[in-house]
Amino acid sequence: MEQQQPKTLWQVVKGYFNVMPDKENEADTVSQISSGVTFHGANLWVLIFAIFIASLGLNVNSTAVIIGAMLISPLMGPIIGMGLAVGISDLELLKRSAKNYLVATVISVLTATVYFLLTPLNEAQSELLARTSPTLYDVLIALCGGAAGILALSTKGKGNVIPGVAIATALMPPLCTAGYGLAMGKASFFFGAFYLFFINTVFISLATYLGVRMMHFRRKQFVNAERLKVVNRYILGVVVLTMLPAGYMTVGIIGKSVTENNIRKFVKNECSFPGTQIISQSTNEKSKTLNLVAVGKSISSQQISRARTMMGEYQLDDYRLNIIQGSQSDSILLSQALASANTTTEASKQKMVEQSARIQELEKRLEGYELYASLGAEIGKETRTVWPGVTAVSVSRVADWKTDTTKASHYVMAVVSTQRVLSASERARMQSWLKERTHADSLRLIVTR
The missing domain is CATH 1.20.1080 (Glycerol uptake facilitator protein)
Structure with missing residues (x-):
């Protein structure tokens, strides 16, 4: 066998x-x-x-x-x-x-x-x-x-x-x-x-x-052999002509995907700053601009310059970095939100506008509080010149809530530390001077030793 x-x-x-x-x-x-x-x-x-x-x-x-x-x-x-x-x-x-x-x-x-x-x-x-x-x-x-x-x-x-x-x-x-x-x-x-x-x-x-x-x-x-050859040639031509536009579109899509991936890496690695968040990124292909919208702590010009020098490492040499921050970012974010809200109702759009106005109002209040914090250092030097016995000055904005109302009244409180007891006239003159200096509608003065 x-x-x-x-x-x-x-x-x-x-x-x-x-x-x-x-x-x-x-x-x-x-x-x-x-x-x-x-x-x-x-x-x-x-x-x-x-x-x-x-x-x-x-x-x-x-x-x-x-x-x-x-x-x-x-x-x-x-x-x-x-x-x-x-x-x-x-x-x-x-x-x-x-x-x-x-x-x-x-x-x-x-x-x-x-x-x-x-x-x-x-x-x-x-x-x-x-x-x-x-x-x-x-x-x-x-x-x-x-x-x-x-x-x-x-x-x-x-x-x-x-x-x-x-x-x-x-x-x-x-x-x-x-x-x-x-x-x-x-x-x-x-x-x-x-x-x-x-x-x-x-x-x-x-x-x-x-x-x-x-x-x-x-x-x-x-x-019919000759007729079959003609049909086959037509079929081959149709296949090739169909692939050409699709191939061109694919090359463009792959290139765009690579660029978007490089941008994501760049933003993640080079634009992460303490206290700041990048919440939106977009590119303008005509002007070759990379726009980043940031909220939170302001990004310094040195940090922005360093980020721009690193763009070449991510094959983004032909793009210009533009960081939008501060109050400007609010208007940009609002316009982007409204532009993308094609299917939202008019009520939703109106709500976005109201929320933006509320954010701007709160930012103005925050600027007011920060203003008095920095103003206290300036006033302290001037106060010690006028009143040599003054050792420290603190200025802040205070909200006063009354028991019979739902709305708070605001005034400026100044706390002054001195080496000696001030007379009533000196206290009155100091209070009037501090009120003018802080441009406050109402100011309360507390003097401590």
Whole structure:
């Protein structure tokens, strides 16, 4: 009996990744995908309702509703059909898939446009805005999703792959966002979202084509070879042209992310000052300015100069550091809060204005208390000149609460220490002089020995 040769490492690894033993009947797979290509009757109504559900989800910013719409959407049918048609050289299936794909796309965009024209909620929420700037990452998601989809359709163990592919590739939300762009007259929303949908279409079809060829699906016989070559060239051109804008956007996004990360490190390491908190940071790309809003203890010019010299260590040489602090920071923070409050009510905005006014009022009071603290040192020298027996002077602002009122009256209290007892006239003259010197409406004098 011939002894069986041991398997090489490559053969073992190849055995684990070989999908051919799990391959479903090829004719059944082609029939199943071909039957899901056509849009008419119930299939078309399901698409329309899915578009309405996705539009509602985008409108109210509900991720769960959007996912539900993606699960019931039949849009994957003609897209996978186009990839299969190219893979098995079935030009009739390709034409039928492309025609139904265009019909489904037009109906989806028109349905979403009608919804957003009728809805009273027309603010662009975060879920909607996320579908307006496609990148190279969306290309990778579509490729991986399409590959998983064709594997699931072509093999026996389908599991939950198809619903997962529908969620990951997100075909419905971009079409709804394109409809929003048409309804609101925002061209950037329409083109950005439609480009994301087109990316998903192209690369799901490409992944389907590659999967079909890797699983050795039989090509259709009696095909026009020259016509097939032309179709393949067109497909290659579409793939390349689709990737170029996405690649350009991705490079810009990566560069922006690196800069934002460097700014966060710079602020954390070089702009942490005792008693001061950086509560807002922003950049102006036109003027290349890094704006930081600080509250708390004032940052000295020496500290700011040192921070500016360290910007080069974080690849921020072309940025100029601008630190906004003190009373100026309050107005900046208020304007930022109002600018970002697009979805807040007028009552909320009015409350922000009132809170800002209250903060400014409290800051003025604090300045008053600090003023008397520094004024005491100046007055002490002058008082000792006029009254040589004076050894110490303390000046402060005092709140006097009466038992029969809810409002406090304020006055200035001066405590003077002397080496001898002052006469009544001297006390009166000292009190009058201190009142004028501190510009106080009311001053109380206490003399101690």
